[in-house]
Structure formats: C-alpha cells, structure tokens
Amino acid sequence: MSIDAPRVPPQRAANHGEVANTIRVITLGQFAVLRDGVEIPHPDWQSRKARNLFKLLVCRHGRSVPREVAADLLWPEQPGPPGNRFSVALSTVRKVLDPSHRHPADHFVCAEDGAVRLRCENVEIDIASFLRLSRDATVAVSRGDWSRAEDLLRSAEQLYAGEFLEEDQYVDWAVPCREEARSAALGVLRMLAHVSQSRGDPLATVAHLQRILELDPYDEAAWLDLIAVESAHRHHGEARRLHTVYNLRMLEIGVAAAPLPPVSMVGPGVSNESFKPLPFRDPKGV
Template structure:
C-alpha cells in the first residue's frame, strides 16, 4: 500500500485569532479548580532566565548564538519571532527560545495534555473532539469553558509576550499550532518517513539519504513518559509502523549492497519495535549464515526460538550451514 502524506492546514497566511485569553471568558472558581489552576490572586510562575553556560547549547536547538537576554527570555538582535520546539518522540519536552519549559509553568496537567493532543494531529483539531478527548462524557457547555481556560494557559506558556505572534491558533471551531513558529519532531518524522519510503519504492537516488534521516529522527515511541494515555495509542502505533517501514527499506538497501553489519544494526533496531517479527528473525539468521558468521546465527536462532515460544508460534529449525557466498539473500526472505 502506498503511503500518502496527510494534508495539513496552510497557516502561513492566517493571523492570530485572538491574543492570549481573548476568547476566554472569565473563568469561575469551579472551572479553575477543574483544570487544576491556581485560584485568583495566587502568584504566577515565572520561567527561569537564561542560565550561565546554557548559551553553548543554543546551536543544538537550531538558534543563532548571537542572542541577548531580555525580559521575556532570549531575543535575537534582529527581533526575530519567538520560536518553540516540541519533542514528543520519547519523553515530552517543550523548548521555548532555547530554554526548556519547566513543568511548574503549566499550572495544569490538562494544559500539557491539550498540547500533546495537538502535537499528535497532522491537521487542525476541532474543539468538540478536543473536549471529548480531555473530558469524555462531560456536558459540552462545561467542557467548552474548560477548554477555553486551557487554551489561555497554553498560549501563555508558549508565548507569554502578548504583542508577539502566537504559536497557538484557533478560528473558533478548530485549534492548531502555527508551523511557522513551532517545530514538532512528530510532524518532521512523519513527513520525512513517508517521503523516504515513497522514494525507496520509486527507486529514486535520494532514497537512502532520506531513509537514514528518517531513522535518525525516531528517538523513541510517541509519549513514552505517558504510556497510559489511551487517546495516544493510535499515534503510537502509526509512528511505530512508519519507523518499521523505514527500517525494512534500509534492510533491503543494505542487503542488496552486501553490507552485513548494517543489516544487523537495522534489524536489531526493528526488534526494539517488534521483537516477534518472524520474517526479520529468519532473514537475519540467513544473512549471518551466508556471511559465515555461524556463532552469531546460532545465538540469533536461540533468541528467535524464545520469542516465538512467548507468542505460541512453532519456530523453524536452524537451517543447514552453507558455504559462504558472495551475495546476501534477497529481501524479503524466502522460507528457510
């Protein structure tokens, strides 16, 4: 089946729908309590300044090191828009202007959950869907008010300076993150992986570089630090399947070119996603035998037998040893 990149909303020409909190009614005490926010009059949490020694880490986030500290954190000499980087592959992290946003800045776990849901989407999320995910079964009138409060909180965290462009946008019915101001590792991996697999299947010359790029972007499953978020499971499986497709394409490429070590490396990484992939187990054993690495092949066969026993599948016997040949077997493998 051919993979197609989902359509995304064009937001470059959209202006901010409202300043932080503009569409938010004054929340009552009950709403603030439901969202875990501080009561009126309580001290707000300020994000930390740019600590000494942090400047050296700025290039790692793709920012110009020629920056200066200001009242709202980092600001470039040219007054470039504030930028946000969101990482959700592995542990969830938000980097604002080169500085990690601490948990205390969110005031509410639901606010973080809202941002996580938006990160998982490849298109704007309707408000009613967000309400159902965050407060299933709650009266829409009540959950709509709660959502407005959370939107205000997320805006303040992502861009506390009201005069600056807002990364979080809404048109009254849907909510999304402005791709011009926010970089998201999930979106980058998704688009890179899909284009890499398509390039491989089309036999394009840039396929290998794209595949290695995609494999490098996958730094862990989606929201590994929040494994009990039921709503996230679809995204977890989707991104994991894309990662596996990239790895299988790399195995095919390396096997065709006789690179045994790379076949082993990508196959072992494939097992991290799916330790019960029988086809991959059998292929690796056959490749190792063909390359004359008999000891490794026997160890891999023992691992394969144990994995199959765990899922109640009868394992195949260790294949007969063959003299080393010049070419590795084809992928996908024939039966041993």
C-alpha cells in the same frame, strides 16, 4: 535510531526583545517544547492538563478537535460540558507558547466553531518531519532513486530518537500517533537494512535488523534475515542462539517457527532462500 532518547540540554534564555516566532516540539523519545531554541521549563505549564491539551493537539496533526471531545479525553472523570476548566487550559497553552503576547491569540492555537487546533504551519514538530521523510523515502525507493532515498532514510533515522510520547504510554489518545510513528520507523529500518545488505555491509545490516526487533520482537521476517546474515558469515553459534530466541517469540504468538537452515546451505557469497532482499512495504499509516 536509539531507543533511549537523549535529553534536551538545559539552555538559558537571552531575551533581547526579539519577537518569539519559533516553536519547536520534540515528541520522539521525550516531550519538550522549545521557544526560540530554549526549552520551556516544566513549571511554566502550570498544570498537567494544559500540557496534555497541547500534546493532544500535536497528536491531531493540525486537525480540529471539538471542545467537548477534548474535555472528555482530558477530564474523563468529569463528564459534561467542558466549562471553564477547558478555557483555562487553553489560555495557559497560549500563554506558554507566547508569554509576551507578540502574536495574535490564534497564532499557534486556533479556536473556532467550538473546536481547537494547532496551527502546524507556525510550529515545527519532529514527528511531522519524521513521517514526511519516511513517506518521501518510500516514494524515492519506488522510483528507483536510491541516492535520494538513502539521504531521506538517514535523516529519518536520526529524527526517530524513541517512541512517540514515551512518558504517556497508557494514554489512549496518544496510541494512534505512536503506532503510526512506530510503523514508519520499521519501514525506514527495513529499507536501511536492505541498503546495507546490498552493499555487502553485514555489521550495518545486523544493526538495523536488531533495531527492528527492538521495536517489534515478533517481526518474523527480521528474525529470519538476521539469522541468515549470521549464518552466511559462519557465525553459527550466534545464528543458533538467535534461532532459539526467535522460536520463543513465535511460540508466544502461536506461530510455527521456521527451522534453522543447515550449515551446508549458507556461507559467505552463497545464496540462501531465507537470505533475500527485504520487502519494501509502504508502512501502515504512512
């Protein structure tokens, strides 16, 4: 689950007249739209507003957005009826997704009753797949089906290449979707850490706990588990260093930090109160 997302390699289209019927949207770690496996070049969007309209529709997960609401979000400096500018942006989005008009106009983006929505049944979106895998893994864990849960967790981990729409960190309408994905990612990592811990794999456990803290540096449970793992394997210097950083993070949010466990309390194969299985919480919003 890398925080630095790999870029989509450029590809050249080889159009032999086939119907363009596959649209894949990448939102985790970067934003890219692939038409039949080929990334749509940035200039094809013609305007930032058209690109942002499509992103907004992706954020809505197929739910309708009234034209007036969309216009207010995309053109906050121009209040009032959406007018022609919204129609132009919508037309541009449809043209980008289906430049040869091989589908009905509403095949990818439907406009009806004064609202627009993305027809998700005709579009593959990574965040939708990621959230579905996370939910299914949580259900599998609740049923004790660890084999299925681990397969789902590994697939989810691969999909979460970074935060949702990283290039739009300061866009308010992207925040709910970003937080939903981050919460789900934290849940996936907690469960993977538990799996690694149960198997006696400290390196994998530490890696997953560190990734949790990359996403949420104030996750006290992850700090305490990480410190306990290092102490349990007699990495006392690393445990002390981590505890110092943990203290600083808790101080930043006004939380009293737990003391560093005495060396005598921990060691390989020795039970420690703070070194216990991670809780399986249904990630918020998932």
